[in-house]
Amino acid sequence: MIKSYKELLGPVRGESGRPLFRLDELNEDDTAGISGVYGFPHGLVVVRRDGQLYVYINFCPHQGKSLDWNPGEFLNYDKTKIICEAHGAVFNIEDGICIGGPCHGEGLMPVAVEIRDGAVYAATTSDHADPAGSAQE
Ligand code: FES
Secondary structure, three states, rough: OOOHHHHHOEEEEOOOOOEEEEEEOOOOOEEEEEEOOOOOOOEEEEEEEEEEEEEEEOOOOOOOOOOOOOOOOOOOOOOEEEEEEOOOEEEEEOOOOEEEEOOOOOOOOOOOEEEEEEEEEEOOEEEEOOOOOOOOO
């Protein structure tokens, strides 16, 4: 298990002025994998649920693998949890905490985001203070 993945990744910094995606590109209950964004070498997991965006670094705390079971697909069959394709870890959507699997009790790293003019931006610098990594529409 990777114990210090936050230290491994370093501080989270978004590229100011450049949106991650437009909000109208992601429907309610959909997920997206965002890659190729400066400051996020592992890419991002995005879930839109109940009027909230939940954003995490696509980096499983178990062995640091990407979570996608298909590109941009992160949820279990009934779309209630985020799962890791590699070894089946199960995470809450709302707080990223692992509730089952090999990294039980660990958590995904949230990314603070903000919505401006219909576009979603990473906070310029995140100290991971936002526990849910979420933004309300
Ligand atoms: S790397 Fe995710 S459960 Fe093992």
